[in-house]
Amino acid sequence: MSDPSTATESQPRRLVLANQKGGVGKTATTLGLASAIACHDGDQGGNVLIVDLDPQGNSTGGVGVEVVDGQLTIASVFDSKAQPGSLADVVVASAWDRVDIAPADEDLADLDESGNADMVWRLDAALDGVDLSAYRAVLFDTPPSLGKLLFSALLTADEVVVVTEPTVDSVKAVDRIEQTIQRVQRRPNRRLEFSGIVVSMDRGIAEHNFRVNELRDSYGVYGQGGKVCRTVVPAYAARQDAHSARLPIHRFRGGKALSLQVAYTDLARELGLLNGATA
Ligand SMILES: Nc1ncnc2c1ncn2[C@@H]1O[C@H](COP(=O)(O)OP(=O)(O)OP(=O)(O)O)[C@@H](O)[C@H]1O
Numbered sequence: 242m243s244d245p246s247t248a249t250e251s252q253p254r255r256l257v258l259a260n261q262k263g264g265v266g267k268t269a270t271t272l273g274l275a276s277a278i279a280c281h282d283g284d285q286g287g288n289v290l291i292v293d294l295d296p297q298g299n300s301t302g303g304v305g306v307e308v309v310d311g312q313l314t315i316a317s318v319f320d321s322k323a324q325p326g327s328l329a330d331v332v333v334a335s336a337w338d339r340v341d342i343a344p345a346d347e348d349l350a351d352l353d354e355s356g357n358a359d360m361v362w363r364l365d366a367a368l369d370g371v372d373l374s375a376y377r378a379v380l381f382d383t384p385p386s387l388g389k390l391l392f393s394a395l396l397t398a399d400e401v402v403v404v405t406e407p408t409v410d411s412v413k414a415v416d417r418i419e420q421t422i423q424r425v426q427r428r429p430n431r432r433l434e435f436s437g438i439v440v441s442m443d444r445g446i447a448e449h450n451f452r453v454n455e456l457r458d459s460y461g462v463y464g465q466g467g468k469v470c471r472t473v474v475p476a477y478a479a480r481q482d483a484h485s486a487r488l489p490i491h492r493f494r495g496g497k498a499l500s501l502q503v504a505y506t507d508l509a510r511e512l513g514l515l516n517g518a519t520a
């Protein structure tokens with residue numbers, strides 16, 4: 242786990258990676274940003290906490306954590322039969338240097354549907370009073386649904402970044418999640434900011450270029466009063482290879498890994514997640 246002696250004074254930004262559409266790159270972006278921050282030399286980088294809110298546990302596996310029998314997972318935070326726990330009881334060091342994780346497994350699966358309405362506040366309560374100052378960022382990876390797990394992240398976060406592929410269905414999904422974000426902003430979490438849209442898995446084909454421009458026309462460009470990050474993450478097989486090897490992309494060699502490293506570092510810089518970064 243992260244050494245509190247490296248703590249900075251302030252609490253880190255809490256950033257949710259979201260899209261109810263499946264397979265658009267939420268987990269890849271979570272892990273890519275974590276890799277960019279944790280693997281960055283010197284004090285520009287730092288420690289990262291990933292909170293995995295997806296029953297698929299792809300972020301958990303991606304950082305080399307296997308949940309074992311009896312291990313506390315993020316599901317325990319939502320257990321209405323237990324006393325509200327602290328996130329600190331769940332967080333473990335991952336196989337990646339400077340990355341800790343609140344792991345998830347399939348125990349979360351029923352909660353999105355069957356959990357009671359109060360459960361959405363439990364994550365916020367579990368984070369209450371936890372000293373997160375050792376981390377540069379807390380990244381919440383979320384499931385492909387507009388259910389209670391996503392809601393609980395939106396209630397405790399400072400900002401949400403929507404991840405999308407540059408395809409027609411994925412672009413439509415951005416409008417839908419914007420409505421959910423606005424609903425949360427209107428009342429339960431007024432401090433929540435819909436800060437950015439990350440375009441992931443760009444293959445550089447004409448259709449993808451068209452969709453990226455369409456998004457920029459609708460939402461504007463990040464850093465110029467709009468939302469769409471200038472950095473577009475390309476699609477390269479090295480992402481899957483690094484994921485299978487359970488390695489941060491910045492520690493993976495081969496294929497187009499270098500291009501992905503540059504993209505995720507640029508993205509982290511653009512989102513202001515690296516120290517001294519300019520957006
Ligand atoms: N930049 C990329 N280049 C190539 N493949 C990618 C890239 N980003 C993601 N992928 C692959 O696309 C698939 C979906 O990505 P990912 O798991 O990150 O999406 P997701 O939105 O988290 O999915 P889910 O909604 O199921 O949680 C995975 O197989 C992943 O390895």
Ligand SMILES: [Mg+2]
Nearest residue numbers: 267268295299
């Ligand atoms: Mg995922």
